[in-house]
Amino acid sequence: MTARPLVIAVDGPTASGKGTIAQALAAHFGLPHLDTGLLYRAVGRQVLLNGGNPDSPADAAAACAFPDALLADPELRSEASGGLASRVSVHAPVRAALFERQRAFACQPGGAVLDGRDIGTVIAPEATAKLFVIASVEARARRRFSEMQRHHEQRGGSAVTLAEIEADLAARDARDRSRAEAPLRAAEDAVVLDNSAMTKDESVAEAIRIVERAVRRG
Numbered sequence: 001m002t003a004r005p006l007v008i009a010v011d012g013p014t015a016s017g018k019g020t021i022a023q024a025l026a027a028h029f030g031l032p033h034l035d036t037g038l039l040y041r042a043v044g045r046q047v048l049l050n051g052g053n054p055d056s057p058a059d060a061a062a063a064c065a066f067p068d069a070l071l072a073d074p075e076l077r078s079e080a081s082g083g084l085a086s087r088v089s090v091h092a093p094v095r096a097a098l099f100e101r102q103r104a105f106a107c108q109p110g111g112a113v114l115d116g117r118d119i120g121t122v123i124a125p126e127a128t129a130k131l132f133v134i135a136s137v138e139a140r141a142r143r144r145f146s147e148m149q150r151h152h153e154q155r156g157g158s159a160v161t162l163a164e165i166e167a168d169l170a171a172r173d174a175r176d177r178s179r180a181e182a183p184l185r186a187a188e189d190a191v192v193l194d195n196s197a198m199t200k201d202e203s204v205a206e207a208i209r210i211v212e213r214a215v216r217r218g
Contacts, residue, residue, distance in 0.1 A: 004128065004218075006031060006111035008211055009119035012133035013184060014082060014172050015140035017195055017203055021133055022115035024204040025211060029113070034105045036116035036123070037085060039098050041076040042066045044084025054087040061093035079148065079160065079168070086172045089117075090179040099123070117176055120187035129214035131193055131207055132186035137173070139196040141166040 008025055012018040019035055026033035044054055046066040052059030075081060088094050099122075106112055106124040114123060120130035135143075145162045176184035186192055191210045195203040 005107075005109065006129075006215065007106055007124050007127040008111070008113040009124050009127040009130045009187070009190075010113065010115040010133060010207075011117055011119050011121070011131070011184070011186065011190065012115075013117075013140070013176065014086070014169055015144045016133045016135045017143070017200070018115045018131075018133040020200060021131070021193075021203055021207045022113050025207055026113040028208055029111075029211070031111050031113050032105070032108070033113045033115075034102065036098075036102050036114055036119065037082075038071060038076055039101065040085035040089045040094070041081040042070045042073075043094055043098070044088045045073065045076055045081050046070060047084065047088060054084050057091040057093055060088040060091045061097065063088070064094055064097035079144075079165075083168065083172070086175050090175065090181065092181045095181050117184045118182035120190050121185065122182045125187065129211040130187050130190035131210055132190040133193045133195065133203075133207075135194065135196040137166055137169050140169055144169070 006029060008029070008031070010018045010022040010025070022033055022035070043060060043063045043066060046063035047054045047059050050059065050063055052063065054060060102114065102123045106114055111128070116123070120127055120132070141162055144165050145160070148160050148165070173184070193203065193206060193210065198206070
């Protein structure tokens, strides 16, 4: 009998730590990993490169034809690109254009780990294990603020205040949860992992336990 592919869906809001957890799960279980948010960041970045408007469905849809090389652009990891990703992701044509790319990754032989906002609900509803990673806005803002401070010290650029980051995260949460297409929400069978008071190692260890329990259940 062929073993069932191990597909792990890791969803959650911005800066919840889902990407770190997904990477650790991929390494632990020997699976390929896809940060689906990076696809949306690339679309948002391409809109700007095209001179378009991220709030325009037509401009955002046109940007879905971004070159694969754009995924290696370090600018995609910036706060600005994160905000653009949230804005372009509300458009149905964008989600439709990127659906097949994500679906193909999830369906590859042996399985995969995907993190994003609608993996367990839309992209891979049949996933073996589904995690919904959350943390308070305050905890997420503190983590992101530390990251931004390190980036500012290493590369320069304008500093961002903690209050600005909190406000931005709250705005993104509201936008992601209220959008008509694939809103941010936990799948009914997802396990919620609140890591507000956890270290990175504690979060990863708990995520591994959640997946191992899901595998045992079959």
